[in-house]
Amino acid sequence: MQNPKATKILLWVLAFLCLGQALYIFASRDGQPDPDRIVSVTRVGKSGAIYEVLYDAGGATVPHVYRYFVMDFQTNDEAALQKSKNAAPFLVTNSAGAVRKVVGHSVKLHTQNKIYEFRNTAYFKVDGQLNEVTFDLDAVF
Structure with a gap:
């Protein structure tokens, strides 16, 4: 039988990892490149x-x-x-x-x-x- 408390904690950790990666992608994307x-x-x-x-x-x-x-x-x-x-x-x-x-x-x-x-x-x-x-x-x- 699965442990519901462990599953809940694992889901929260995964949600925070996804949120962290989304913020990283948003913050690191380049805007308009520099003109040559x-x-x-x-x-x-x-x-x-x-x-x-x-x-x-x-x-x-x-x-x-x-x-x-x-x-x-x-x-x-x-x-x-x-x-x-x-x-x-x-x-x-x-x-x-x-x-x-x-x-x-x-x-x-x-x-x-x-x-x-x-x-x-x-x-x-x-x-x-x-x-x-x-x-x-x-x-x-």
């Missing part, structure tokens, strides 16, 4: 820019991923890379050179590969003033 380099910078309006940033963290098995950010214009690439770590991209794709034409705060985009994420508006702040940028995406796959 800025591929291009396109000016938007008077003081903004679109930064095309290459993420090559996947190695040989994962294609290059390009994230496009709208930010206030940065004086050097290193400052832009640091700022992009805390910014949300408006376009994530494996297609380079998506920015085709800029007129004021309106941008025409074109991609020929997969689109992982897209937002048709983005904002950047300069001197406390919020600037809106709108996007028109033409995608062919």
Whole structure:
């Protein structure tokens, strides 16, 4: 005959082990990888820019991923890379050179590969003033 008290203790130990492993997996998962380099910078309006940033963290098995950010214009690439770590991209794709034409705060985009994420508006702040940028995406796959 089985001992009910031992079974109950064993079940609690297993439950705590499962909970501990779930917390470990959640805490150790990586967020967005670090950017590798800025591929291009396109000016938007008077003081903004679109930064095309290459993420090559996947190695040989994962294609290059390009994230496009709208930010206030940065004086050097290193400052832009640091700022992009805390910014949300408006376009994530494996297609380079998506920015085709800029007129004021309106941008025409074109991609020929997969689109992982897209937002048709983005904002950047300069001197406390919020600037809106709108996007028109033409995608062919």
